[in-house]
Amino acid sequence: MRANWRRPRTGGLLTLALAIALLPWFLPNAFFFDVAINVGLAAIVCVGLNLLIGYAGQISLGHAGFFGLGAYCSAILTQRYGWPPTLALLSGMLLVGVLAFAVARPILRLRGHYLAMATLGLGIIIAIVLNQETALTGGPDGMPVGRFAVFGLAIDGDWMWYWLVGGALLVTVWLALNLIESPIGRALRAVHGAEIAAATAGVDTTRYKVLVFVLSAVLASFAGSLFAHYTGFLTPDEATFFRSIEFVTMVVLGGMASVFGSVVGAAILTALPQFLTVFQDYEQVVFGLVLMLVMIFLPRGLVPSLLGYAARSG
Amino acid sequence: MLRVERLSKAFGGVQAIRELSFALEPGRIQSIIGPNGAGKTTLFNLISGVLAPDSGRIWLADRDITGRRPFELARVGIARTFQNLQIFFNMSVRENVMLGCHRHLERGFWRCLVRSPKIARSERACRERADEILRRVGLAGDPDAPAESLAYGALRRLEIARALATEPRLLLLDEPAAGCNARETKEIDALIQGVAADGVTVVLVEHDMRLVMNISERILVLDHGERLAEGTAAEIRANPAVIAAYLGSTAAGASDAA
Numbered sequence: 001m002r003a004n005w006r007r008p009r010t011g012g013l014l015t016l017a018l019a020i021a022l023l024p025w026f027l028p029n030a031f032f033f034d035v036a037i038n039v040g041l042a043a044i045v046c047v048g049l050n051l052l053i054g055y056a057g058q059i060s061l062g063h064a065g066f067f068g069l070g071a072y073c074s075a076i077l078t079q080r081y082g083w084p085p086t087l088a089l090l091s092g093m094l095l096v097g098v099l100a101f102a103v104a105r106p107i108l109r110l111r112g113h114y115l116a117m118a119t120l121g122l123g124i125i126i127a128i129v130l131n132q133e134t135a136l137t138g139g140p141d142g143m144p145v146g147r148f149a150v151f152g153l154a155i156d157g158d159w160m161w162y163w164l165v166g167g168a169l170l171v172t173v174w175l176a177l178n179l180i181e182s183p184i185g186r187a188l189r190a191v192h193g194a195e196i197a198a199a200t201a202g203v204d205t206t207r208y209k210v211l212v213f214v215l216s217a218v219l220a221s222f223a224g225s226l227f228a229h230y231t232g233f234l235t236p237d238e239a240t241f242f243r244s245i246e247f248v249t250m251v252v253l254g255g256m257a258s259v260f261g262s263v264v265g266a267a268i269l270t271a272l273p274q275f276l277t278v279f280q281d282y283e284q285v286v287f288g289l290v291l292m293l294v295m296i297f298l299p300r301g302l303v304p305s306l307l308g309y310a311a312r313s314g
Numbered sequence: 315m316l317r318v319e320r321l322s323k324a325f326g327g328v329q330a331i332r333e334l335s336f337a338l339e340p341g342r343i344q345s346i347i348g349p350n351g352a353g354k355t356t357l358f359n360l361i362s363g364v365l366a367p368d369s370g371r372i373w374l375a376d377r378d379i380t381g382r383r384p385f386e387l388a389r390v391g392i393a394r395t396f397q398n399l400q401i402f403f404n405m406s407v408r409e410n411v412m413l414g415c416h417r418h419l420e421r422g423f424w425r426c427l428v429r430s431p432k433i434a435r436s437e438r439a440c441r442e443r444a445d446e447i448l449r450r451v452g453l454a455g456d457p458d459a460p461a462e463s464l465a466y467g468a469l470r471r472l473e474i475a476r477a478l479a480t481e482p483r484l485l486l487l488d489e490p491a492a493g494c495n496a497r498e499t500k501e502i503d504a505l506i507q508g509v510a511a512d513g514v515t516v517v518l519v520e521h522d523m524r525l526v527m528n529i530s531e532r533i534l535v536l537d538h539g540e541r542l543a544e545g546t547a548a549e550i551r552a553n554p555a556v557i558a559a560y561l562g563s564t565a566a567g568a569s570d571a572a
Contacts, residue, residue, distance in 0.1 A: 175427050182426035182433055183419045183440075186405070190413045193402035197473075200362050202388035202417035202480050211423065257404075 009177045012260050016173060020166040024159065031274075033158035037230060039270045040165035041223045044172050046250045046262035048219030051176060053248065054256035055185065056212045057192030058108070059116040062123025063220045063247050066096045068239020069126055070221025071228035075145040076136055078229075085148045089225040093218045100217035101210060108209040111195055115213070123244050130236040140236060148229035161230055168226065169263070172219060176259050179215075188212055189257070220247075242284060249291045255301025264303050315340040315515050316361070316484055321370030323356055323539075330356040332539040334370070338484075338517065343510045345518040345526045347550075348536035349560050354519040355397055357536070358486050362394045363387040374484065389417050391483030395473040395490060397519070401461050408457035410472055411444035414479025444479060451475045451505060467498040474505065484515045491522045499525055523561070527551065535560065 027033050045067055052058050073092030077083040083091070099122075107118045130137050137143060148155040148164075155164055179185050187208050190198035199205050228234050237243070246269065254265025269290070273283055298305050316338040323331040330353045338344055346354050359365040361372060363384040371380045374390060382390075393414075402410050420436035448454050451471040453464075464472060470490055477485055487506070491499045503525055510516045520526050526533065527547045535542040535556050542560075543553045550556055 178429040179426055181437075182429065183416055183421040183437070184423065184426045186409060186413055187416060187421075189404055189409075190402050193404045194400040196364055196384070197396065197400035197402065197476075198413065199384035200364065200388055200392075200394050201414045201476055202385050203413070204385045 009181065013170075013174060013177065016260065016263065017170055020170060024162050030158055033162055035271050035274050037158075037161050037165050038227075039267045040162075040169045041227050041230070042247070042250060042270045043169050043263045043266035044165075044223040045220045045247050046254065046266045047169075047172050047176050047259055048216035049247055050251045050254075050256065050259060050262040051179065051188070051212050052216040053251050054258065054262075055180060055192060056188040056209055058209055058213065059113055059248070060119040060213070060216070061116050061241070061244050061248065062119030062121075062126070063216065064239050064241070064243030065119075065123035065126035066100065066217040066220035067224035067227070067243070067247075068130060068236065069096050069099070070224030071234055071238055072130055072137055072224075073221070074225035074228045075143055075234050078146050079143065080136065085146070085225075085229060086150060089222065092225050093221045096221035097214050097218045100214045104210045104213045105206075108213065109206050115209075119244075120241070123239070123241055127236055127239045127241070130239055137234075137236070142233055142235035144233050145228045145231070147232075148226065155229070165226060165230075168222075173259055173263065180259065184208060184211070242287075245291075246287060249287050249294075253290060253294050253302055255304040258301060258303045261301050261303030265301070268302075315375060316517075317373040318361075319371045319373070321357075321360060321372065322368045323353075323360055323365060324368055330539050331360065331367070334536075334539065334541060336534055336541060336544065338515060339532075340375075340483075340515050341510065341513050342531045343506060343516045343518065343529050344532045344534065345520060345530040346534045346536060347520070347523075347526055347560065348542065351538075352536040352560075353539040354536055355488060356539075358394060358488050358517075358519060361387075361484075362392055362486060385417075388480055388482075391481075392486070393477035393480045393482035393484070394486035395470070395477055395488055397488040397492065399469050399473060401469055401472060403460070403462045405461055406458050407453060407461050407464065407472060408441065408444050408448065410461050411447055411475045411479050412440050414447075414476040415440045415443055417480060444475075447475045447478050450478070450508075452501060467494045470494060470498075471502070471505070474502075478509065482514060484517070485509060486517050486519075488519045489521065490518070491520060491525050503529055 023036060027036060045063060049060065049063055052060055070092040073095055074085065074088045077088035077091060078085050103118055103122055104115065107114050131140055155161060187198065187203045190203060191205050191208060195205055250265035250269045251262055253269060255261030273280065294301065319335050321331055321334045346357065348354055356365065360367050363382050366381050371378060373379065374392065377390065379387060379390065402413060419440055420432050425433050445457060448457055451474055453468060453471055453475060461472065474487065474490060490502050494502060499522060506516055506529060518526065518530065530547055532545065533547060533550045534544045535550060537559045543550060543556050
């Protein structure tokens, strides 16, 4: 395929690859590596979530549930049943995919924001189950998770984790961009723009809404599994409603329908609370405030607004 | 071509379509007229699957299509435009038309995900096809412009372009000339005649009697969801019931023009 360097996707992809490749050389210590790795994991979730929110115009308030379910799948299958980590990770993705499909299929036949309500409920149910099933999950006390390994190669230490998560993020962004620029991406945007017109023009709107919902849920599960092995200790806090709102805030801040915006949004809202200690106590308030301010003053989000500004002035 | 049998649809207590039966012949331009609230748009919504009928059947060339969903109907060759425009304002002019090509495109999930060469080829062909249709409807100016930058009359033609991109057998146009000036209406007139000449059956809902009388080979008149009359333009103009219910004094003006 002919590469076109002036197309934003190629330039953006190169910039992201370069940023991921260069960043670790400027990270002074393990704390910064930890932030960067968490940024990458959140960004994977947000890129998937943006396909759903920004492109297809559907809202999920339960993606932390899928993140948490993936994380616990990996934790439980590796710790309690001795499965290899990659197999546990794939099983988590499969389970979450099936669950997301079962929930979305009846709901997404309808037009409107029913999905937001359904995912809100689902996320809360998942959090409750993770808290209650103490025999499997350890309940609120959490459970330890062993090391991650890919085909026998143990992933250990900041550098290896950084490259694994960075590589996964780059691949995720590449796949998302491919999808957006395909007939499926166009169909998703059409569903967002005028759903009835999309349907009468031959787009099976339900199918695509379900597809992108399942895809975004599976990506959250994938990131959750990596997160479980990376932190080495898992609590149900990762699957709470507040975490779901965090993901949505990252997408909205970075920019709806902007894949790179999601990476930026995830970076800002993951890194800031780590560096600004005032955030620690008022985290929920600050996230709510950010969400409101962006909706009012930058409804398109950071990256699309900045790109638009750059295009106008240059 | 299209056959409607004893079709009924009510909204609450309002009977929008009542026991309506008619048949369309292939490759012709036919119009549906009638006063506001006669059920014209409801009829389009029923034929295109946007609404499901309460009773009655719809046949497309001997295939029962009653209750099929809109995308399925698009795939058997029914396309439509909307009276209240349904444009993808979050897309470019060209993309609006490319979306119409959807059912003809290579669009497997895994192929799209890795952007296989097959997808790239199919997208290139779709792009060229969209530009060709845009030229045909007179919108070739700036296909990369956002759709929201177009004027009202141009948006009507963009809807027609998107419908044509589906390569329909039956094209339902809901007030294509609404809000258009005389010159734009003339362009739409020529466009519709050209489409029909290609063998597409065109059904028009329109209030511009000059356009209707000029273009239609047959006219169906609806009133309160029922068939009031059916016939050629000359027959409809001379029908006393139609004059009383709908045409009124405008009939004289329309017949002068025709």
